[in-house]
Amino acid sequence: MTTTDAPGPRGLPVIGNSHQWARDPCAFRERCAAEYGPVVNYEMLGWDTYMLTDPADVKRVLEDPDTFPKHEPSNAQLEAFVGNGLLTSGGDLWERQREAIQPAFYMDHIRNYAERMVAQAAATADRWTAGESVDVRRAMTRCTLDILVDCLFGQEIDPAERGLYEAVEAFQAPLEPSKQPITFFAPDWAPVPFLRRADRALSHIDDQIYDIVETRRADEADRDDLVAMLIAADTAMDDEQIRDELVTFLFAGHETTALSMTYVWDLLSRNPTAQRRLHEELDALLDGRPTIEDVFDFEYTGAVIEEAMRLYPPAHDIRRSPATTVEIGGYTIPEGSLVTLPTWVLHRDERFWDDPEQFRPGRFLDGGRSDRPEYAYFPFGGGPRRCIGQQFAMTEAQLILATIASEWTLEREYGDLELSAAVTLQPSHDVAMTPHRRD
Numbered sequence: 001m002t003t004t005d006a007p008g009p010r011g012l013p014v015i016g017n018s019h020q021w022a023r024d025p026c027a028f029r030e031r032c033a034a035e036y037g038p039v040v041n042y043e044m045l046g047w048d049t050y051m052l053t054d055p056a057d058v059k060r061v062l063e064d065p066d067t068f069p070k071h072e073p074s075n076a077q078l079e080a081f082v083g084n085g086l087l088t089s090g091g092d093l094w095e096r097q098r099e100a101i102q103p104a105f106y107m108d109h110i111r112n113y114a115e116r117m118v119a120q121a122a123a124t125a126d127r128w129t130a131g132e133s134v135d136v137r138r139a140m141t142r143c144t145l146d147i148l149v150d151c152l153f154g155q156e157i158d159p160a161e162r163g164l165y166e167a168v169e170a171f172q173a174p175l176e177p178s179k180q181p182i183t184f185f186a187p188d189w190a191p192v193p194f195l196r197r198a199d200r201a202l203s204h205i206d207d208q209i210y211d212i213v214e215t216r217r218a219d220e221a222d223r224d225d226l227v228a229m230l231i232a233a234d235t236a237m238d239d240e241q242i243r244d245e246l247v248t249f250l251f252a253g254h255e256t257t258a259l260s261m262t263y264v265w266d267l268l269s270r271n272p273t274a275q276r277r278l279h280e281e282l283d284a285l286l287d288g289r290p291t292i293e294d295v296f297d298f299e300y301t302g303a304v305i306e307e308a309m310r311l312y313p314p315a316h317d318i319r320r321s322p323a324t325t326v327e328i329g330g331y332t333i334p335e336g337s338l339v340t341l342p343t344w345v346l347h348r349d350e351r352f353w354d355d356p357e358q359f360r361p362g363r364f365l366d367g368g369r370s371d372r373p374e375y376a377y378f379p380f381g382g383g384p385r386r387c388i389g390q391q392f393a394m395t396e397a398q399l400i401l402a403t404i405a406s407e408w409t410l411e412r413e414y415g416d417l418e419l420s421a422a423v424t425l426q427p428s429h430d431v432a433m434t435p436h437r438r439d
């Protein structure tokens with residue numbers, strides 16, 4: 001087959017299309033897909049980039065990690081923070097680690113986590129006073145961090161006592177959209193205050209993690225959380241590998257869920273009909289606080305979360321890089337280039353979604369799913385590197401939503417939701433809301 005160069009927007013000398021990307025990455029990618037079709041070539045941050053928006057191409061890339069491994073330069077940026085854990089490693093190491101860690105995410109484990117997820121969600125809302133403004137994003141971030149630590153690191157660990165909230169916030173700050181250009185282009189020695197704070201936070205987290213691992217190595221109790229599984233794994237991981245895995249989970253295992261929940265509260269506050277329908281389901285099913293059995297019965301509650309992740313996918317851009325030059329859709333995609341799979345664009349594509357801008361959880365109820373291609377919706381990625389925490393996150397999000405929404409509604413104190421896109425898709429302002437008790 002003869003291949004040609006993929007079409008795309010003309011860039012400027014040296015910076016390519018980086019300025020268009022930087023101004024509004026979401027709008028830029030939507031415009032590119034609309035103008036140039038399913039394979040678009042542009043240059044971003046010096047990378048020869050190919051954006052794919054045909055679900056069949058997304059499937060091909062995600063399901064063939066030998067031909068399409070992770071994009072090394074993007075990975076290297078994360079490795080500086082999380083080391084060589086599950087998210088960033090490749091090859092045999094990744095395969096061994098995924099096998100060792102997977103059992104912590106089987107359904108029988110998630111069943112055991114449910115009660116603690118509900119307790120942490122209830123504790124979050126117990127700190128609220130009706131009528132007094134809450135920073136919802138921060139509240140959701142703490143709640144999901146509490147859940148992660150409680151379920152996977154050990155119930156006796158108190159994140160506040162160990163200074164983990166502040167440390168995790170400082171350690172993730174360099175990846176905030178406004179700080180990313182400095183993070184990735186400043187030389188190591190540059191005296192940038194937020195980078196130095198992040199260094200100190202990372203060494204604080206390291207100290208805490210090594211302390212947890214040491215205590216647990218000496219602990220005789222029979223446990224089945226992630227730390228126990230890492231220590232007992234047949235692969236005999238050294239402490240540094242265990243550290244990398246645990247920091248990876250601190251990084252990958254709470255912020256994405258917190259963002260999804262933030263978007264859920266924003267969308268419910270704008271869509272009273274959807275909120276009413278959610279309340280009807282919760283009122284009909286719940287007898288007190290929710291349990292894991294309720295999660296199996298929820299329909300609309302789960303659909304609200306899926307629809308929020310359609311409109312605002314926290315992982316807005318999944319990246320790979322061909323190990324060899326390939327042909328996709330009649331175009332040449334060179335070895336070593338950046339292949340980007342934009343959930344943001346596919347989740348709003350009119351070919352697969354009616355009125356894509358509208359929040360309509362009903363799309364995800366029975367019968368609504370069957371007429372869409374598999375990879376028109378992929379908030380958790382796909383193929384062998386699909387999110388290991390997908391079931392954990394979906395259970396957690398439904399339990400947080402059910403626990404809080406059965407007692408509270410949240411009223412927005414801001415106008416439009418403004419977004420910025422870096423490693424994750426984030427609100428670019430505080431998400432202040434007023435909680436009201438339901439009658």
Ligand code: HEM
Pocket residue numbers: 086087088098148248249252253254256257260313314315318319379380381382384385386387388389390392393
């Ligand atoms: C709504 C919440 C979440 C979203 C949207 C999300 C999204 C994703 C996506 C898209 C990937 C694949 C990245 C790629 O292919 O390059 C991924 C991987 C991963 N996620 Fe999640 N995630 C969520 C929650 C979680 C949770 C709760 C955990 C752990 C408790 C977790 C841990 C991980 C890990 C360790 C990986 C790497 C897996 C591997 O490569 O084997 N995630 N996540």
